Amino acid sequence: MADEKRLMKGNEAIAEAAIRAGCKAYFGYPITPQNELTAYMAKNMLDKKRIFIQAESEVAAINMVYGAAATGARTMTSSSSPGMSLKQEGISYACGADLPCVLVNVARSGPGLGGISPGQGDYFQSTRGGGHGDYYHIVLAPKSVQEAADLTYEAFDLADKWRMPAMILADGLIGQMMEGVVLPSARDPASLPKKAWAAGHRAGTSREANHITSCWLVPEELEQNNIKRYRRYDEVKRAEVRFEEVNTEKAELIFVAYGTSSRVCLGAVEMAKKLGIELGLFRPISLWPFPDKRLAELAAKGKKFLTVEMSMGQMVEDVRLAVNGKAEVLFYGRCGGVIPSEEEVLAEARRILGK
Amino acid sequence: MELIYGHPKSLKPIQTKYCPGCGHGVIHRLICEVIDELGVQDRSVIMNPVGCSIWADLYFDFDSVQVPHGRTPAGATAVKRMLPDHMVICYQGDGDLAAIGTAEIIHAANRGEKFTGIFVNNAIYGMTGGQMAPTTLVGQKATTAPYGRDPIEAGMGYPIRVCELLATLGGTKYLARGSVDSPANIRKTRQYIKKAFEAQLRGEGFGMVEILSPCPTNWQMKPGEAVDWVKSDMIPFYPLGEIKNSLEEAAK
Amino acid sequence: MTEKTFMAGFGGQGVISLGMLWVYCAMKEGLEVTFFPFYGAEKRGGIARASVIVSDREIASPLVTSPDSCIVMNMDSLPICEEVAKQGGVMIINSSLVKNGTMRADVKAIEVACNDIAEKIGDPKIANMVMMGALSKVTGAVTLGKLEAVLKTFFPESKHKFIPLNMAAIEAGRAAV
Ligand SMILES: Cc1ncc(C[n+]2csc(CCOP(=O)(O)OP(=O)(O)O)c2C)c(N)n1
Ligand code: SF4
Ligand SMILES: [Mg+2]
Numbered sequence: 001m002a003d004e005k006r007l008m009k010g011n012e013a014i015a016e017a018a019i020r021a022g023c024k025a026y027f028g029y030p031i032t033p034q035n036e037l038t039a040y041m042a043k044n045m046l047d048k049k050r051i052f053i054q055a056e057s058e059v060a061a062i063n064m065v066y067g068a069a070a071t072g073a074r075t076m077t078s079s080s081s082p083g084m085s086l087k088q089e090g091i092s093y094a095c096g097a098d099l100p101c102v103l104v105n106v107a108r109s110g111p112g113l114g115g116i117s118p119g120q121g122d123y124f125q126s127t128r129g130g131g132h133g134d135y136y137h138i139v140l141a142p143k144s145v146q147e148a149a150d151l152t153y154e155a156f157d158l159a160d161k162w163r164m165p166a167m168i169l170a171d172g173l174i175g176q177m178m179e180g181v182v183l184p185s186a187r188d189p190a191s192l193p194k195k196a197w198a199a200g201h202r203a204g205t206s207r208e209a210n211h212i213t214s215c216w217l218v219p220e221e222l223e224q225n226n227i228k229r230y231r232r233y234d235e236v237k238r239a240e241v242r243f244e245e246v247n248t249e250k251a252e253l254i255f256v257a258y259g260t261s262s263r264v265c266l267g268a269v270e271m272a273k274k275l276g277i278e279l280g281l282f283r284p285i286s287l288w289p290f291p292d293k294r295l296a297e298l299a300a301k302g303k304k305f306l307t308v309e310m311s312m313g314q315m316v317e318d319v320r321l322a323v324n325g326k327a328e329v330l331f332y333g334r335c336g337g338v339i340p341s342e343e344e345v346l347a348e349a350r351r352i353l354g355k
Numbered sequence: 356m357e358l359i360y361g362h363p364k365s366l367k368p369i370q371t372k373y374c375p376g377c378g379h380g381v382i383h384r385l386i387c388e389v390i391d392e393l394g395v396q397d398r399s400v401i402m403n404p405v406g407c408s409i410w411a412d413l414y415f416d417f418d419s420v421q422v423p424h425g426r427t428p429a430g431a432t433a434v435k436r437m438l439p440d441h442m443v444i445c446y447q448g449d450g451d452l453a454a455i456g457t458a459e460i461i462h463a464a465n466r467g468e469k470f471t472g473i474f475v476n477n478a479i480y481g482m483t484g485g486q487m488a489p490t491t492l493v494g495q496k497a498t499t500a501p502y503g504r505d506p507i508e509a510g511m512g513y514p515i516r517v518c519e520l521l522a523t524l525g526g527t528k529y530l531a532r533g534s535v536d537s538p539a540n541i542r543k544t545r546q547y548i549k550k551a552f553e554a555q556l557r558g559e560g561f562g563m564v565e566i567l568s569p570c571p572t573n574w575q576m577k578p579g580e581a582v583d584w585v586k587s588d589m590i591p592f593y594p595l596g597e598i599k600n601s602l603e604e605a606a607k
Numbered sequence: 608m609t610e611k612t613f614m615a616g617f618g619g620q621g622v623i624s625l626g627m628l629w630v631y632c633a634m635k636e637g638l639e640v641t642f643f644p645f646y647g648a649e650k651r652g653g654i655a656r657a658s659v660i661v662s663d664r665e666i667a668s669p670l671v672t673s674p675d676s677c678i679v680m681n682m683d684s685l686p687i688c689e690e691v692a693k694q695g696g697v698m699i700i701n702s703s704l705v706k707n708g709t710m711r712a713d714v715k716a717i718e719v720a721c722n723d724i725a726e727k728i729g730d731p732k733i734a735n736m737v738m739m740g741a742l743s744k745v746t747g748a749v750t751l752g753k754l755e756a757v758l759k760t761f762f763p764e765s766k767h768k769f770i771p772l773n774m775a776a777i778e779a780g781r782a783a784v
Contacts, residue, residue, distance in 0.1 A: 007631050007640070029455065030483040033646060035498070038486070042499040046509055053510070054487055054499045057425060057455035082423065113405060113421070116646070177643040177669050178627065180634045260669075267667030341672035 003183045010145045010174040011036035013181045014078070014104055017149040019044055020186040021156040023102070024073040025051035027064040031080045032116045033172035034106035038078065058083040062090030062103075069099040070212040072198030074156050078104035080172070081122050082113060084130070091165060092131030096214025098197075098229070100159035102152065103137075103167040106175035109310075109337035117337025118172035118260055123314035126169050127288045134226050136233055138166040138240065139287040141258040145179035151285070153184045160193045162236055169287060171310070173260045173339065233289075241293070242285035247273075248298060251280025253349055256295070256319050257308040258284050260339060265308050267342030268349060277355050279346075287315070292322035299327035306352060308345055309333045363387035365396040365416045372410055376578025378568025379408050381535045382475060382544075386444065387415065389549045393556065399442040402431045402470075406448035407481040407570075425456025428463035428472070435470040442555060443470035450480045453489035453515050460521070467526030469560030471551045474517060477570040478589060485573035489515045492592060497573075518565050518598040529554055529562035530599040536567065536585040540595065547597070554602050562602075567593055609662035610748035611671045615687050616680025616701075618655050621735030625678070626657040628757060629739060633661035635753040641669040654683065661748050676746055677714075678738055679705055680721070699741050699784075701734065717745060719783045725776060730769075733776040740780020751777060 008016070015037045018026070026045055028038040038054070045052035051068070055061035061077045068075035079087060084105045094101055105126065109119030129135040138158050142148040148170055155166035199210050216222035244262075246269055248254050255265035262283040272279040282298065282305075284291050299305070305327060307316040316331045323329055332348045334340045362368055366387035373380050390396055399417040403409065405424035412419040422430035431445035445463075452460050452474050460472070479497060480486040487497035487504055492514050494503040506513045518530040529551050533544025544566055551562035567589045569581035576584060612629070616622040623644055630640035643658040658671035677688040677698040682705050689711050692698055697715045700708065703722030719741045721734035728737075743751045754777065758770045 005634060007627070007634055007642075030450070030480050030486040030499070032483055035483055035486070039498040039501075043501045046502070056457060056489070113409075113423070172646070173643060173669060176646050177641055178630065179641050179669075180639065263666075264668040264670070266665075270667060339668075339670050341670065342668050343672060 003185065005180045005182050007178050008145060008181050009036055009176060009178050010148045010170060011106065011176070012040045013145045013149040013183070014152045014168065014170070014175075015040035015044070016183055017152040018076050018102065018156070019048065019050075020184055021153045022074045022187040022189060022192050023050070023076050023156065025064075025068040025075045027053050027055050027061040027068075027075070027077050029055050029058045029061050029079065029083060031083045033108060033118075033175050034078050034080050034104070037104065037106065037175070058086035059089065062087040062094075065101050066090055066094050066097070066099060069094065069101040070097070070198065071200045072195035074102075074160070074192065076102040076104065078106065080106050080108045080116075081110050081119065084122060084125065088125070088131035091137070092129070092133050092135065093214050094165050095129065095135035095137055096133060097212050098163040099165070099212065100163050101165050102155045102159055103165055104152070105167060105169050107169065107171045109335060115337040116172065118174075118310060118339060119335065119337060120171060120259065120261060120310040121312070121314065121335060122169065123287065123309070123311065126167055127290070127318070135229070136288050137164045138162065138236065138289075139169050140166065140242070141169045141285060141287050142174060143259055143262050143283065145174070145177065146181045147285075148174055149181050149183055158240065160195075162232060162240075164232075169259070171260050237289040240286055241289050241291045243291040243294060244281075244283040244285060246281040246283075247278065248280040248282055248303070250278040251303065252278060253304045253306055253353055254280040254282050254298060255308055255345070255349070256282045256284070256305050256315070258287060258315065261308045261310050264340050264342055264345055268346040271342060271346050272349065277350065277353070279349055284315070290318050290322065292318070295319060295322040296324065296326065299323040303327055304352070305329045306349055307331050308340065310339060311335050363391050365390045365399070367414055367416050369413065371414060373407065374570075374572045376569055376571040376581055377407070378477060378535045378566070378570070379475060381541065382473065382566055382568060383408075383411065383414050385541070385545045385548055386473065389545065389552055390417070390442065392549070393442070393552060395442045395556070398440065399444065400434055400438065401444045401446055402427050402434065404447045404451045405482075406451050408446060408448070408475070409482065411446060425451050425454070426459055427451060427456060428459040428468070431470045432463050432466070432468045435468060439469070439558075442552060445470050445472045447472065447474055448481065449474070449476050449478065449488040449490040453517055460517075461524070464521045464561045464563070465524045465526040467528070467561050469555055469558060471555045472561070472563030473548070474563055474565040475568050476517070476565055476593065477568045478514070479570050479573045481570050481573055487511065490517070492588060514592065516593060518563070521563065522599040527561045527563070527599060528559050528601050529597075530565075531597045532565040532567070532593060532595050534567035534585055534590060534595055536569070536582045536590070543595070550602070554604075557603075559602055565593075567595075608748065609660065609664065609666070610676065610746050611674050612659040612676045612678065612742070612746075613671045613674035613688060613691055614657045614659060614678040614680070615684030616655050616678075617683065618653055620655065620680045621732065622655040622657060622678075622680055625735040625739055626659045628754070628761065629659055629742070629749060630661060631757045631761065632751050632754050633749045635757060636749060638663055638749070639666050641666050643669045656684075656687070676742065678742060680735070680738065681705065685709065697745055699738065699745060701738060703734070717741065717784055719780060721780070724779050724783060728772060728775050728779060730772055733773055736773050736776035737780035737783070740777035741784045742780075743777070744781040744784050
């Protein structure tokens with residue numbers, strides 16, 4: 001039976017969804033605006049006799065995740081921007097060792113210590129493999145508390161399916177706001193995928209020793225390994241692209257926005273409609289893999305794009321790459337923790353259209 | 356709790372953002388009094404930590420440098436090496452010093468860096484809203500220790516006595532623990548700070564003064580109760596006094 | 608129907624629980640809801656503000672920038688609300704603490720002496736509930752028909768004895784407008 005609709009903070013909904021997805025071990029370090037997530041995990045993971053550790057730092061937390069993932073357990077860490085920077089080293093290692101895990105970034109505004117208000121300035125870091133070496137990992141961007149729960153739940157499956165970290169890129173608004181949410185039902189632990197590659201439980205099997213490592217000292221071997229991983233990335237790009245479209249067929253100008261800023265743009269689309277102006281919204285849900293094919297199709301139809309971000313302009317580069325000169329791509333951004341208003345975004349669209 | 360007459364020159368005459376009954380403000384004042392007494396305001400640099408005292412640069416009327424959370428001693432190391440004739444103060448909370456920055460403090464102390472640590476131990480993460488700190492007492496509740504700190508069953512470890520830990524390191528010269536729970540203890544804490552600062556001016560290091568400090572907000576107590584709790588619960592576990600003094604002066 | 612409300616007061620006045628209960632009830636009445644409390648590094652006894660939206664459709668931006676209704680719980684919040692209030696919108700003012708009313712002539716100002724009414728009922732802490740009763744009556748957006756049940760899950764068992772008092776405050780708030 002489906003759960004009743006509950007009123008929850010985004011941070012708590014993410015935590016509860018992770019528990020229901022079968023997260024066996026959570027590691028975190030306090031940082032605003034995701035503290036409710038860690039506190040929820042402290043209470044509920046301990047109650048369920050699962051592993052919760054408040055690590056001494058984010059560097060330690062991500063390495064604990066690495067360890068737990070190496071044993072085949074579903075595992076997660078969460079943080080906010082400055083903490084995600086510290087985790088990048090561990091994320092690179094997890095990608096290099098093909099370890100599934102879930103990473104949650106309830107992003108704030110930067111750079112540096114920046115502010116604790118919502119931001120989208122971590123797009124590059126998240127989608128470009130923020131650490132060293134050649135790698136990517138899945139990045140999903142929820143727009144609501146419901147989607148934060150759903151995508152977190154799904155992220156565990158995607159991570160296992162593709163043997164790579166899957167990141168939830170939310171922001172302080174999504175983490176802190178409360179909305180109604182129907183939570184996915186708890187996974188039966190017996191239904192979780194078996195991981196023959198994992199370390200441990202060799203006794204009684206006849207398998208060779210499993211080695212979890214990202215270290216390949218023979219250049220040709222490392223190269224082959226990377227190439228193999230990139231083939232997997234190609235498959236991910238074919239299979240896991242997710243996006244949402246609103247009124248893109250009729251629209252002359254299409255907003256491209258994810259997460260919080262996409263909700264602002266949706267408001268502008270609705271306000272425009274009342275004025276007799278047709279605007280559209282294209283919302284990438286998977287930021288990696290990026291929905292570039294569909295954007296290219298829309299570009300070929302002669303649409304104009306206005307990318308709206310809570311940053312100085314990061315995803316706009318992916319939009320330009322996707323459109324590849326076939327359409328005009330404009331940008332409107334606020335940063336520093338400022339959330340643009342529906343009114344100002346609408347005004348920018350009208351200025352561009354001269355309407 | 357005010358014991359000194361005038362407002363210290365190096366402390367700006369503005370109201371702080373700290374909660375009523377918070378220890379940070381008193382500690383700021385002590386630092387500034389000693390700085391003024393030693394006449395080094397114009398060659399002092401404070402390392403601003405990431406914690407409730409993140410806005411320390413608003414209050415201290417001398418230069419400040421802010422580094423990432425926990426890296427405070429690493430930053431202080433470089434500042435002091437570049438400015439050896441300056442008074443470099445490394446101000447840290449318990450989360451900053453004894454969790455995320457454990458490596459940095461141990462190695463700065465072990466190298467015998469010649470700055471002075473001011474370690475504000477309030478047994479909690481103040482700024483982020485009351486999570487468990489490395490110094491949280493056994494049984495003490497925190498948002499991430501909802502049933503109280505449980506060292507064994509929940510594997511939360513034991514509170515760390517930082518002075519005692521650092522005392523084993525060859526690089527440390529002066530380690531003292533004070534408290535701001537009473538006028539008498541505030542006076543003693545001031546003496547420790549003065550001794551540590553003077554040692555720094557003579558080029559002796561590493562020195563650190565740990566200060567037990569109330570956080571009524573996150574302990575969920577009234578200011579008066581918080582001061583009592585420092586006395587009844589913190590001091591018995593974190594004994595006050597000079598934990599290590601191998602300054603040249605002491606040898607004489 | 609979409610009702611966007613901006614709520615403002617100081618920490619301890621129950622602005623946050625007011626917003627949460629408002630959307631909780633709305634959700635139980637079948638509406639879509641968002642509640643976004645402003646969070647700051649200076650949460651200590653300072654300002655409490657929230658963006659609150661209830662609607663019968665999907666909600667776009669959770670940030671209320673042009674509120675249909677404003678709730679002004681204390682004096683400091685008045686200029687903040689005056690700055691954002693929508694032309695023709697309503698502003699419900701806690702006249703126990705805000706003495707001079709609003710300068711905005713283009714909004715419908717409604718004064719409710721929340722603290723005085725709450726005190727008369729027996730507990731100054733339920734001024735927020737008086738305000739919620741008024742908000743329900745004025746906007747009609749949320750009937751609060753399910754409030755009693757909601758309060759039972761909102762409060763721990765030990766506080767259930769205060770529910771009648773809260774319900775009385777709602778009624779008094781309704782009656783005051
Ligand atoms: C890399 C990173 N992780 C986490 C944080 C969030 N953060 C800010 S202050 C703080 C802890 C503060 O506690 P403490 O050092 O004890 O200082 P207090 O506030 O108690 O004085 C944390 C975890 C951060 N700023 N940067
Ligand atoms: S939260 Fe605690 S440490 Fe921070 S200012 Fe308040 S009393 Fe001081
Ligand atoms: Mg602390």
